[in-house]
Amino acid sequence: MSFAFEVRGGRPLRGEIVPQGAKNEALQVISAVLLTPEKVTISNIPDILDVNLLIALLEEMGVKTERIDRHTCVFQAADIDFDYLQSDAFRSKSGRLRGSVMLAGPLLGRFGNAFIPKPGGDKIGRRRLDTHLTGFEKLGARFSYDKNSSFFELRAGKGLTGTYMLLDEPSVTGTANLIMAAVLAKGTTTLYNAACEPYVQQLCHMLNAMGADIRGISSNLLTINGVRSLGGCSHRILPDMIEVGSFIGLAAMTQGEITIKNAGISQLGMIPDKFRMLGIELEYRGDDIHIPAQPDYEIQQFLDGSILTISDHPWPGLTPDLLSIMLVVAVQAKGSVLIHQKMFESRLFFVDKLLDMGAQIILCDPHRAAVIGLNRSHPLRGITMSSPDIRAGVALLIAALSAEGESLIQNIEQIDRGYQYIDERLRQLGADIRRV
Known part of the structure; x- marks a missing residue:
C-alpha cells in the first residue's frame, strides 16, 4: 500500500x-556494532525507514537486538550467519538501502569477508563506490564483481594491514567504512583527505570508547592504530x-x-x-x-x-x-x-x-x-x-x-x-x- x-x-x-537523532550517524554507528561480540547500546536512534531496515538486516544476519524503546537498542553481534550474506534475500534487502554499504568495513575488519550491493536509496545521481573499494584494496583485501547480481565480494585472506592512504574524495561513507575496517587491522593506517563531518567524529568517539586507537578526530588526517579486539560501549546519537x-x-x-x-x-x-x-x-x-x-x-x-x-x-x-x-x-x-x-x-x-x-x-x-x-x-x-x-x-x-x-x-x-x-x-x- x-x-x-x-x-x-x-x-x-x-x-x-x-x-x-541523526540519520547519517545512525547508519554508521549501528553498522559498527559488527566489530565486537560484546553488547553495544545505542540511544537517540531515529525511528525511520532506512534505520529500521538496517536493524532488520542485522537481525537477519544473526545480530541479537533488544529494543528497550523505539529510540534505544542493545546490539550483540556474537554469531554472524555468513550463509545469509550470500543469499538472494540479503541481496534484495541490502540493495534497497544505501547505508548497507557500511556493513562491509566492519565485516571485512573482523571476519575478513564482506559483500557490497549496488547502491540503492535516493535517485539523486551516481553514488560511486571507488573510494570504498580502492581503500579496502590498499588495506590488503581483494574484490570480485558479479554482474548478474550486481554484488561485490571482498576477501582478506591474511587479514588487513594498515597503510597510508590519500583519499580521492572526502567521502563520508567511504571514510567511515575505511575507519571501521582499519581499527582491527595490523599496524597503523593513515587516512588523509578524510571526511570530518560530525557523523564521522561521532563514529570515531564510539570506536575509541570500544577500545580503538583513533587520533586526529575532527580533522581530515586520521591516524588509526590497529588493536586486536573491541569491546562493548554505550553511545548517544547527535x-x-x-x-x-x-x-x-x-x-x-x-x-x-x-x-x-x-x-x-x-x-x-x-x-x-x-x-x-x-x-x-x-x-x-x-x-x-x-x-x-x-x-x-x-x-x-x-x-x-x-x-x-x-x-x-x-x-x-x-x-x-x-x-x-x-x-x-x-x-x-x-x-x-x-x-x-x-x-x-x-x-x-x-x-x-x-x-x-x-x-x-x-x-x-x-x-x-x-x-x-x-x-x-x-x-x-x-x-x-x-x-x-x-x-x-x-x-x-x-x-x-x-x-x-x-x-x-x-x-x-x-x-x-x-x-x-x-x-x-x-x-x-x-x-x-x-x-x-
Missing part, C-alpha cells in the same frame, strides 16, 4: 519541536542537523514562530549562518534555536554587490542535504540567489514542481538553479506532486505548507526514509496535513 500527504497550506506554524535546518526553513516559509529544542548548536557548523544569509533571524537560547515570526526576509549580497551564491562543500562547508531546503526558502525571499549543488547531478530536478506552484526559478544546468525571490508578492499554489528523494520531498512539503490551497504529495516513502513521524510532529505545530 502506498501513501500520500494531503496538505492544506497557508497556516503559520508555531510551537516547539525536538529534532530526531540531533539531526538536517532536521534542524528543515525546521528553520519551515518557520521562515510559513511565517511561523518555532523553537527547536536541544538542537546541538555546537555541531551545526555554518548552517545557521547560511540561513541568516537568506535573511532569516535566529536566536540561541541555551541549546535551543528560536526562529521568530517574520513577515519577510531579504537575501544578502556579497560585499561587491554581486548576487549571493550558496553551494555545498565537504565539512566544515555546507552539507549538500540542506541545499534543497534553502532553495525553497529563497522562493519567498526578497532578492535573488544562485544555488549550486556540486555533489549530485540530479538533486535539483524537483524544481519543476516549484515552478508549477508559481516560483520563479531558472534551472541553469543539472547543478545550478537561480532563484528570483517572490518577496511574498503572491503565495505559492497547491498542486499534486511526487517526492523524488528524501530532502527534495521535505522541501516540497515545506512549499506545500506555505502554499495557498491543497497539495497532494505522493511517494512519501522517500520522506519517511529520513524523517520520523513528520506528519504527526507538524500537526503539533498547527499544520493541516493528513496521511492518505
